[in-house]
Amino acid sequence: MVRRLIALSLTLVFLGPAVSHAGGDGATIRRTSYGIPHVRAADHRNLGLGLGYAFAEDNVCMMADIVVTLSAERSRWFGQDATTESGENNLVSDLYHQRLNQSGVIERALSQPSRQARDLVRGYVTGFNRYLAKTGVDGLPDTRCRGAAWVRPITELDVWRRVHQVAGLTGGEGFQEPVVAAQPPGSPAPAKLVERSEHRPGSNGIALGRQATTGTGMVLGNPHLQWDDDWRFYQSQLTIPGELNVSGAGLYGVPVIAIGHNDRLGWTHTASDAQTVTISRLTLVPGDPLSYLVDGRAHRMIAEEITVSARRPDGSITPITRTLYRTPDGPLVADPGPLQWTSTTAHVLRDANSGNLAVVDQWLAIARARSVPDLHRALVRHQALPWVNTLAADSTGTAYYSDIQVVPHVTDEHRTRCASGPDIGLLILDGSRSSCGWGTDADAVRPGVLGPDRLPHLIRDDHVSNMNNSPWLTNPAAPLTGYPSIVGSIGTERSPRTRLGLDMIADRLDGSDGLGRPGFTLSTLEATMFGNRNLSAEEGLNDVIALCQANPTLNGVDVREACAALAKWSGTGDTGERSRGAFFWRTFINLARRPNVNSWLVPYDPADPVHTPRGINTADPGVGRAFADAVTAFAKAGIPVDVRLDDVQHYEGIPIHGCRGPEGCFNVISVPGAPRPLDQIPDVPHGTSFVMAVELTKNGPRSSSLLVYGQSADKASPHHHDQAHLYGEKKWVSGRFSEQEIARDPNLTVRYVSWRAGRWR
Structure with missing residues (x-):
């Protein structure tokens, strides 16, 4: 009873600011451990105000960079040959986004959002700008943009552009270079540009009903x-x-x-x-690569002059103009392969999320x-x-x-x-x-x-x-x-x-995974997530070890050290001493799955799609060749075949457990295999990002989570990699959802942000 009264008292204390300002002129931001903001307000406008302010505290430079990208100003500020945070060439990014901005598609779509959505965005912009005004560009904590001329107050249009960019991630956003490269036959070929990352959005999701749990x-x-x-x-x-x-x-x-x-x-x-997109193959009018036929009738492509500003090495600014083309369905796209613009055909991108x-x-x-x-x-x-x-x-x-x-x-x-x-x-x-x-x-x-x-x-x-x-x-x-x-x-x-x-899922439901009695609880769901199983190793590691032990030389290559490393490996994506061999396996399995190798022991069977294909066909000469090639690749890169996963899979110096999806891993961490010297292997570029495990009980939610890379992209922030340390130890952040849970957080801080300028608490 005493504990309940204490919790209730704390709740009333921390509800005070939100209740006292229920008239709708501000928001209360309560931060719990690891910098997680809990924003409370009377309406959507003030809710956006609090979220925008909190986000700016953590990521003002990243948002400023996003705005520069979507405003097509990267070449102006950073030069046309540099790249965006996502890896696109700056000039390509600018031409693509300037074309989009000139089209007016986002402004025309502003009739879609409800008043609540517009209020949320309006408040978010005000909150972000309030932080920027209070701190000043010269006083920003993140050195990446402190004092930078390209940091400015954001607008509602900036945020709606970002919304549109997210909606089009697998559509137009992924076709920036083909859009910019689409030029009629005979035009000068564009310079080779920086390739984008190979990693696409990925994810795992599991939803469990009462038959798989304790009834929740x-x-x-x-x-x-x-x-x-x-x-x-x-x-x-x-x-x-x-x-x-x-x-x-x-x-x-x-x-x-x-x-x-x-x-x-x-x-x-x-x-x-x-x-989410389709490509339309146009049949061009003979002798006119800028006109196309629909039902036998000629139509002229729409040519648009796109001009962006670029900074020269001497600091001067010069305009760059490119003519891009479109039809009413979307922009022309081209590449050196099957989407070439020839004298007879051209191609148009149609994006359902435009x-x-x-x-x-x-x-x-x-x-x-x-x-x-x-x-x-x-x-x-x-x-x-x-x-x-x-x-x-x-x-x-x-x-x-x-x-x-x-x-x-x-x-x-x-x-x-x-x-x-x-x-x-x-x-x-x-x-x-x-x-x-x-x-x-x-x-x-x-x-x-x-x-x-x-x-x-x-x-x-x-x-x-x-x-x-x-x-x-x-x-x-x-x-x-x-x-x-x-x-x-x-x-x-x-x-x-x-x-x-x-x-x-099946192993947890019948209890064969070693985690206790059958069925999911919150703790066994967490353990399943971070079990770091590697399906290819489970199905083929022993056979491959038998192969290399019986053949210490494969294709003229001494494979004994690699074989010994695999024999000691845990067969999982865990870090530590028992991870020696994991990185070699990653390299080998990638080579063994080459198209010219019949590597599956059991081929795909439509009658058993959950368990086939499986295994490794060590009788195929290509498997032994892949093993030898992997040993050679490690030697060329100067990497020991028994290197620990810790030494190749890290973030800010923190070992990161997990492994690649093509290996048959659930907890995806996408660090590729050799060849690359250890000092050239970057921090984790892609993989498990936000993890949430939640149980919905009749008494409220019980949850745990990890934002692996932390709340802030600022390396100087205490919340840049604090959760990465937890992740490395397979620990979770306990959810703070109820008022009592928030009030009990030992690191709780409270801030009130007012809609009216000059009012701060």
Whole structure:
């Protein structure tokens, strides 16, 4: 009883500022351990104010850099030959974004967001700018932008541009170079530009129903994004009493929770297998590469002069002008391969998320949902999620999967009738026929996209999951079928990571994983996440050891040291002394999976898609050759074959456990194998970013999380890598959701931010 009274007293103390300013002129920011802000306000405008201020405290330089990128000013400030945080050439980035800005697509889409969404953005901008004004550019704590002329107050348009950029991550944003490179035949070839990172958005998601738990719903969220650019997550709790109370993480610069939970529902997203763009192959008018035919009628391409400013080595600023081309469907794209612009054909990119600003309201609606049925209705009503699946569970113990998002309306009949050109991983449609344009459904929120009734979803009381394969085996006991192939395949081979994830669930449900009695609890869900199993090692390590022990020389290469290292390896992605051999295995398995090697011991069997293909066919000469090649690669790079994972997989000097998805790892950390000298192996570039495990009980949520790279991109911040230390030790941050939990945090700080300038507490 005494403890309850103490907790209640603390709650009332810390509710004081928010209650006393309930008139709507400010926000209370309470930070708990690891710098996690809990923002409380009376309305969306003030909620945005508090979040914008808190985010600026942690990441003012990163947001300023995002704004420079989206304003097409990178070449002006940093030179045209440098690269963006995400790896694009500055000039390419500027030309692409200036073309987008001149098009007015974002301004035209500003009619989409609700008043609440607009208020949230307006407050976010004010909060960010309030921090910037209070601190001053010359007084910023982050030396990367302290005193920099390119740091300025942000605008609402800047934030909406960022929202649009997030919506288009797998669409136009991923085609910047092909858009800028699209020039008619005979034009000078553009200079070779810096290649972008190989790593695409990835993720694991598991939602558990009452049959898989002690009767509650549980969610594991595990997105994999870049660690060293602006596609990072920021963790917070956002509360408007009586209207909104959500905790989780969202992407930098977008003032919503994208993955998280409220008191009754938890959800996560995974990168969907659905295509969000199509390519139209144009048939050009003979002798005129700037005109194309549709139903036999000639149409002129739209030529647009795009001018950006670039800084010369002497500091002077010079304009650079490039003519880019488009049709009403989208920009022309070109590459040296199958998308070449020739005298007879050209190609147009059509992006289903072009102009999508409704995603802010979509995430707000998800955050307000109190049950799986509520969530499903929210997805159907808005249908604005871009490029992601949704997995969720609620306090009734109901689990849910959905791929209700923005997908071009291309049915399989349409695809058969209109597909044109080679299979390049993108759907190429015949642009010479108007009947090959996108169709529409009556239940679709916007024309040109598949309606929710055509998109798969599944409700279960045991489990659903997705590890970036198609929806087909969301639950192997209830395969999803009947959706158009543009959404994903059916009956095809699953990735090693998907097969491992399904195996992890099955092993926990029957208790064969060694974690105790069958079924998931919050602690066993955490342990499953960081078990660091490596499927390829589980299935083939012993056979490979037998091969090298029987053949100490393979292809003329002495392999004894490597063989001994593998014999001592734990066979997991754990760090420490027992990790010796893990990095060699990574290099070997990548070489063994080359197309010319018949490496699978058991080939893919459609009747057993969860367990095939599997094993390593050591009888194939290519496997031995791959082993020898791996030894040679290590020798060339000067790396010991028994190097610890700690020495090649680190962040700010902290060993990072996990391994690559193609190895068959769930906890993805994407450091490639040899060859590269140890001193040239960078910090972890990509992988497990934000991890959330939450149990939705009838008495409220119980959760734990890790934002692996920390709240701040500023290396001088105490919250830059504090959570990386926890991650390295497989420790979690306990969730602070209720007022009592927040009040009890030993590192609690409280700040009140007023809407009116000059009022600070």
